[in-house]
Amino acid sequence: MRVVADEEDMLPSTPGKVKIERSGAMSRQLHRCFASTGTMFLWALFLVAMTATYLSFHSFVDTSSRYFAASWGGLHWERQIRASASPRRPPGSAEGAGLSVLVTGAAGFVGTHCSLALRKRGDGVVGIDNFNKYYDPSLKKARRALLASHGVFVVEGDINDGRLLTKLFDVVPFTHVLHLAAQAGVRYAMENPASYVHSNIAGLVSLLEACKDADPQPAVVWASSSSVYGLNDAVPFSEAHRTDRPASLYAATKKAGEEITHTYNHIYGLSVTGLRFFTVYGPWGRPDMAYFSFTRNILQGKPITVYRGKDHVDLARDFTYIDDIVRGCLASLDTAGRSTGTGGRKRGPAPYRIFNLGNTAPVTVPTLVSILERYLRVKAKKNVVEMPGNGDVPFTHANISLAREQLEYKPTTSLEMGLKKFVRWYLSYYGYNRGTHTFNNL
Numbered sequence: 001m002r003v004v005a006d007e008e009d010m011l012p013s014t015p016g017k018v019k020i021e022r023s024g025a026m027s028r029q030l031h032r033c034f035a036s037t038g039t040m041f042l043w044a045l046f047l048v049a050m051t052a053t054y055l056s057f058h059s060f061v062d063t064s065s066r067y068f069a070a071s072w073g074g075l076h077w078e079r080q081i082r083a084s085a086s087p088r089r090p091p092g093s094a095e096g097a098g099l100s101v102l103v104t105g106a107a108g109f110v111g112t113h114c115s116l117a118l119r120k121r122g123d124g125v126v127g128i129d130n131f132n133k134y135y136d137p138s139l140k141k142a143r144r145a146l147l148a149s150h151g152v153f154v155v156e157g158d159i160n161d162g163r164l165l166t167k168l169f170d171v172v173p174f175t176h177v178l179h180l181a182a183q184a185g186v187r188y189a190m191e192n193p194a195s196y197v198h199s200n201i202a203g204l205v206s207l208l209e210a211c212k213d214a215d216p217q218p219a220v221v222w223a224s225s226s227s228v229y230g231l232n233d234a235v236p237f238s239e240a241h242r243t244d245r246p247a248s249l250y251a252a253t254k255k256a257g258e259e260i261t262h263t264y265n266h267i268y269g270l271s272v273t274g275l276r277f278f279t280v281y282g283p284w285g286r287p288d289m290a291y292f293s294f295t296r297n298i299l300q301g302k303p304i305t306v307y308r309g310k311d312h313v314d315l316a317r318d319f320t321y322i323d324d325i326v327r328g329c330l331a332s333l334d335t336a337g338r339s340t341g342t343g344g345r346k347r348g349p350a351p352y353r354i355f356n357l358g359n360t361a362p363v364t365v366p367t368l369v370s371i372l373e374r375y376l377r378v379k380a381k382k383n384v385v386e387m388p389g390n391g392d393v394p395f396t397h398a399n400i401s402l403a404r405e406q407l408e409y410k411p412t413t414s415l416e417m418g419l420k421k422f423v424r425w426y427l428s429y430y431g432y433n434r435g436t437h438t439f440n441n442l
Ligand SMILES: O=C(O)[C@H]1O[C@H](OP(=O)(O)OP(=O)(O)OC[C@H]2O[C@@H](n3ccc(=O)[nH]c3=O)[C@H](O)[C@@H]2O)[C@H](O)[C@@H](O)[C@H]1O
Pocket: 184, 185, 186, 224, 225, 226, 227, 277, 278, 279, 280, 288, 289, 290, 291, 305, 306, 307, 308, 315, 316, 317, 365, 392
């Protein structure tokens, strides 16, 4: 009975397909049974061999294609990185030996300006940027070309790529990291929340891991945001005010960044400076920002949407010109104390600083529009609508006493003056061929 049971176990699961031969000698059945088991074994062996061959071939192709597709690595690449990272200050220069700075988000708006300014004063700079499609990547590529023409090399890669970061720190002992790579934009956070977590949280942690493992550890200066003040209504916003009531996911990720960097400062002795930027604008700016998209729409004769606060109160921003922000960033790098850790271990307390970098002169959005109208000589088609509940705050206004005191930060550009420079750049970059406009008022 047992043999029959075993035999039945070996039958195909679909009854009726095979005629079961129950008669005949048991030995013949057993012989057949062992013969078919042997064949099955051989087939199984063959299949295992085929699968193994396929898998190893697939893995070879995968690894090789990844190797060949990688936009970084190799001796030539390392030479480019070293050359770009080398300070070029004249020997005996009053400003010292020069910094060697890794700038993340180097093909971004603030990243490009800071990289150029560092390069111009003789510091070494290597950029990293993932050239994502949040806004027109051709603008980022044009910024990269501008940087290349000044000897700044920008690696195409993501700060979430720990292997790439480790490699960069292996090749160059960076003295500083200027971390500007981020998912920006207050209102876009409702459309694509995951991108904020990817760049502003996971990417930040990945970068800090590489910094704390590096030997020597660099000092880190990074971009936080005025948006961390959220629902705070004490003005002007000072670093001591509450920042635990963000109004957008963007703000929440920047606030989280302040806490995360504090942890790395506390545990690993990383020197950290967080800069709360206030609505930075200027040439080579971000097309998603209001001053930029308003300019584009006004020139194209398209309507613009102007948000208005409760009770018909105009929204206002402490718009800050890019050159002032660059000075604040460079002063932060110059005054950042050293990190104290080695081999992932803290040797002593390291500086942890946070500064507002604003203009201390808020301007309403309708005033911004009227300045643009004047420079562009075109009347805007305005749709004024109530501010939607999309993360916006009604106004921002920076108290910059701390930055003034410790960084000698002193913004000098009014919105009027800054927009003039922006419009001049915009027209030279994108062109404007309506014929009748001469723009000699710029
Ligand atoms: O300081 C910051 O930390 C942030 O600054 C910037 O955010 P915001 O201050 O919101 O700038 P921006 O979008 O130019 O809107 C300006 C004004 O125009 C209003 N606005 C905007 C769009 C529109 O269509 N209409 C409108 O009225 C709008 O309601 C607002 O009142 C950065 O984008 C952000 O990445 C972050 O760095």
